[in-house]
Amino acid sequence: METSGLGELEAVLAVARHRSFRAAATELGVSKSALSHAIAALEARIGVRLFNRTTRSVSLSEAGAQFVDSIAPALSTIRTALEQAGNYRDTPSGTLRINTSAGAARQAMPVFIEFLRRYPEMKLDVVTEGRMIDIVLEGFDAGIRLAETVPQDMIAVPFGPLQRFAVAGSPAYFATHAPPRTPADLAAHQCIRTRMPSGAIYHWEFERHGEAWAIDVKGAITLDDAELMLSAARAGLGLTYLTEWTVGADLQAGTLQRVLADWTPPLDGLCLYYPGRRHVPAGLRALIELIRERAQSAGA
Numbered sequence: 001m002e003t004s005g006l007g008e009l010e011a012v013l014a015v016a017r018h019r020s021f022r023a024a025a026t027e028l029g030v031s032k033s034a035l036s037h038a039i040a041a042l043e044a045r046i047g048v049r050l051f052n053r054t055t056r057s058v059s060l061s062e063a064g065a066q067f068v069d070s071i072a073p074a075l076s077t078i079r080t081a082l083e084q085a086g087n088y089r090d091t092p093s094g095t096l097r098i099n100t101s102a103g104a105a106r107q108a109m110p111v112f113i114e115f116l117r118r119y120p121e122m123k124l125d126v127v128t129e130g131r132m133i134d135i136v137l138e139g140f141d142a143g144i145r146l147a148e149t150v151p152q153d154m155i156a157v158p159f160g161p162l163q164r165f166a167v168a169g170s171p172a173y174f175a176t177h178a179p180p181r182t183p184a185d186l187a188a189h190q191c192i193r194t195r196m197p198s199g200a201i202y203h204w205e206f207e208r209h210g211e212a213w214a215i216d217v218k219g220a221i222t223l224d225d226a227e228l229m230l231s232a233a234r235a236g237l238g239l240t241y242l243t244e245w246t247v248g249a250d251l252q253a254g255t256l257q258r259v260l261a262d263w264t265p266p267l268d269g270l271c272l273y274y275p276g277r278r279h280v281p282a283g284l285r286a287l288i289e290l291i292r293e294r295a296q297s298a299g300a
Contacts, residue, residue: 093121100144130197147268156271190238191217
């Protein structure tokens, strides 16, 4: 990797963000040893230690924290200047970093594929995780999440159709359990419980005619991944509560059967969101235009 200039400063910021040389090296597309040597060379040149390293952790030294606070705004200004100069290109280029959930990324893949085909000089770096993060602090250009979870200080662009949840179980399960008619009936059922990224257990939400329920269902298994929940439901371990998009193929194939459909009204869909106080890179503008173009075509 570069041993001087902007490259090593970007490396310092990446290590500071991740508190990990391995994670920072993955983000930057370099080896861990090359990154470590570059940081060590910079520290030797300026005569101070920027990071305190142990076998288990990496943290900023006092001098390192001050250094990061000083260079971060300057690098942001330089990036903006480079992006603005790049706007004069006929075709957007560069890398867009997007943070989202695994489920949202699966729904967004057709858009990502069309975007890369339309703009071959662009690259997408998509990171999926369940927890919500500060996309500005973590160095992302944009995020994709359910509309209700988008921070209020962000600009949100609707992305895809409305979302709706579905309660579903396998034919084998319903062979020995009467389908629930109301959310209260779930007390007599085995359910596949959902653990949120925070560690909290998700309470299944229902609403009809102004009557709302949030139920901490019971069940023999608790999972934190939608694909695992589908597998458990197909195996007859109990009822699952997932988005229509996630269970749609199973409902169509008959491997799962839906219940309580009149208790799960539509919710706001996904949104792409980004900070409004920053210059919008040409590549992100192109992605936003594509999203709006597809929305118009879908509504035509």
